[in-house]
Amino acid sequence: MLTDTICAALSAAGLGIAGLTAYRKRFLAAxxxxxxxxxxxxxxxxxxxxxxxxxxxKPSIWLGFGLLGLSWALFMITRAVEHRSGGARQDGTRKERRAAAAAERAGGVSAGASEPALGPGGGATAAKAPGKPKTKGGTSSGTDDFSDIEAILKKHGI
Structure with a gap:
């Protein structure tokens, strides 16, 4: 009830000021x-x-806001500690992850990655006909290149 009265008084005062501003021909400001x-x-x-x-x-609402703030602070603290410690999670210790990363760097590309994608016997060398002459510069002829492309497209069902 008191807040309604205060709001009505504020609005009346503001509208009075707007009226005076409009009287001074400043309509946009009014x-x-x-x-x-x-x-x-x-x-x-x-x-x-x-x-x-x-x-x-209501104190219970402020208690709720306090608990939400505490929860947020705990989340931020645990994230900061986790970030500072190297992100150790349940999927392995830091030493295991470092060893796996070192092995990956040392090994480079895995051995199976250099295999042709067409499977055994269906690689680019099998698609070329043996005994076909090579063109000048050591490259294969144009029909051999198209047979490689055709084999790849067949593998993918195109």
Whole structure:
């Protein structure tokens, strides 16, 4: 009830100032002041202020906000500690991950990666006909290149 009265008084004062501004032929500024002046009255009539005063003056709500803040702080602290310690998680220790990374760097590409994608016996060398002459410069002829492409397209069902 008191908040409604205060909001109505604020709106009336704001509309009075807007009227004086409009009297001075500053209509754009007057319209803007009137828009700001109507906000408190609109909040009071919609009931937002009653909800807001209930939130401000209830200790249980502040306790809830405090618990949410504590939860957020715990999340941030655990993330910072995890980041600082190298991100050790349940999927293995740091030594195991370092050993796996070192083996990956030392091995480079795995041995199976250099195999042709067409499977056994279906690689680029099997697609070329033996005994075909090579063209100048050591490259294969144009028909051999197309047979390789054709084999790849057949493998993918195209």
């Amino acid at each position: 319209a803007r002041i009137a828009a700001y002046a109507l906000i408190p009255l609109g909040l009071a009539l919609t009931g937002v202020l009653d909800w807001l005063t209930d939130v401000v003056f």
